[in-house]
Amino acid sequence: MWKYNCEKRNKYYDEVIRLYTQEGLGRSKISRIIPVGETTISRWIRNFADEKQIQVVMKRKSSINPETPEAGIESGDVKALQAEIARLKKELAHESLRADAFNELINVAEKQFNISIRKKAGAKQ
Template sequence: MNKYNETEKVLLLKAYIESGMSYCSFARSHNIPVSSFSFMLQEYGHPDVSSILELMKKVKLPTTVESLQAQLSKERKEHEAELKSLKKELDKEKLRSLANSTLIDLAEKMFNISIRKKSDAK
């Protein structure tokens, strides 16, 4: 199931109002589950053109296609950078976990004691 952010919801609602289609046919034509689109309509109270324009101002949506594309490109780059840093953190954490596990294995072998909890412990 797709999760739509605030910008996507407002843009979809604007396109719906401008299309003049029923909400079911609009949802199907945009490959959105009808129940999800119905929930969006309930969330925004079946908006009209003026309320959509107010929402666009509130969400600070660009008014031109070029500025919208630039904003989406910027957001995509930010998400890619965040993803890259999260992957790097994950790799560091995996390495740290491996080092800890190796340290425990060596300590158990060297001192001949059991450090890890046994699975059948009561």
Template sequence: MKQYNEIEKLELLRRYLTSGLSIRAFSASVGIPVSTFFGYLRAYGHPDTSSIPFLMKHEELPTTLDELRAQLLEERKAHEAELKRLKKELAQEKLRCLANSTMIDLAEKKFNIRIRKKSDAG
């Protein structure tokens, strides 16, 4: 019987997940004893594959290169819009922080009181 290294074991597990076969059918197709394949699953974790067919039916995956490009372009535009919105919010928060700091400085001067604590309070 062949000894598999870690990369080969992971490749076998990946092939099993994408094959859609039962564990017994897959191990027979690649010539590995079922007990050995179960050992690989125990060592590397047995993935829950029950939801894969459901997700594949309900997820609209692009079937052509043009559809994939269109989907990626749409996602890129959405990410760019989100980045623009977040930059705008950051700029507004910086202005608000500056306004609060200026207001505190003016209040300290006008009323001659210390609002901020001194940083060198040692």
């Protein structure tokens, strides 16, 4: 049944389950304490939940702090984000105008000097 890491499983499985269920530690903290990878720890926890027929919620890494509810975001944060969006939209409009100016510069140079600057479609034969 357990053909991978049998020695490690026999040695550390019970301790991993204890740290996860009783101490409430996450996979990464457990893997720092016990010399077993996070993926193996996750698999052991899933197997334990299947054996005991309980639902274990695996923690996922997230950039948002899970303790802060979304409804509790301060209005200052929202205003700062809206200001950032407005700044980025202005920057996008400026860069779009700049790209158009470069394209027109190339068009004028191609007409005036009668040379092709842009790459042609297709491979050379």
